[in-house]
Amino acid sequence: MDTVGGSNNRKGRPNYPAEFKHRLATAACEPGVSVSKLAQQHGLNANMLFKWRRDLRAGLLTEPGPQSAQLLPVVVQSTPTLPALSGTMASARVIEIVIADAVVRVSTGADAALLQLVLNSLRT
Incomplete structure (x- = not known):
C-alpha cells in the first residue's frame, strides 16, 4: 500500500482521498495490528491514523463510492x-x-x- 496524498488549499497539509483513509482505518482495526507501525509504513502521523480509526468506528468515515451515499x-x-x-x-x-x-x-x-x-x- 503506497501513501496517496493530494494537495489541498492549505499549505503543507495533504488531503488524503476518502478511499485511502477508509482502507487504512479498516486495516488499523484488525486484531494485532500496530497502528503506530501502520502509520509509519505509510508516512503518516500515528495520531492521524488513530483519528481515522475513531471516525470509522463512529460511522463518520464511510467507504467511498456509489454505495457511500445514505x-x-x-x-x-x-x-x-x-x-x-x-x-x-x-x-x-x-x-x-x-x-x-x-x-x-x-x-x-x-x-x-x-x-x-x-x-x-x-x-x-
Missing part, C-alpha cells in the same frame, strides 16, 4: 393546531437535529455561521 431517517412531528398565538410565539419555530448523542435545537433567527460551526464540531 439517507438519514427523518421524523416529522406534527404539533397540534393552537388558537391564535401571540406574535413572538407564532414566529418561534424550532428545528431539532440529533447527531449521535448530541441534540441541537435551532430556532428562528439563529446565526448561520454559528450553526455551521456547531454542526462541524459535532462531526469531528
Whole structure:
C-alpha cells in the first residue's frame, strides 16, 4: 500500500482521498495490528491514523463510492393546531437535529455561521 496524498488549499497539509483513509482505518482495526507501525509504513502521523480509526468506528468515515451515499431517517412531528398565538410565539419555530448523542435545537433567527460551526464540531 503506497501513501496517496493530494494537495489541498492549505499549505503543507495533504488531503488524503476518502478511499485511502477508509482502507487504512479498516486495516488499523484488525486484531494485532500496530497502528503506530501502520502509520509509519505509510508516512503518516500515528495520531492521524488513530483519528481515522475513531471516525470509522463512529460511522463518520464511510467507504467511498456509489454505495457511500445514505439517507438519514427523518421524523416529522406534527404539533397540534393552537388558537391564535401571540406574535413572538407564532414566529418561534424550532428545528431539532440529533447527531449521535448530541441534540441541537435551532430556532428562528439563529446565526448561520454559528450553526455551521456547531454542526462541524459535532462531526469531528
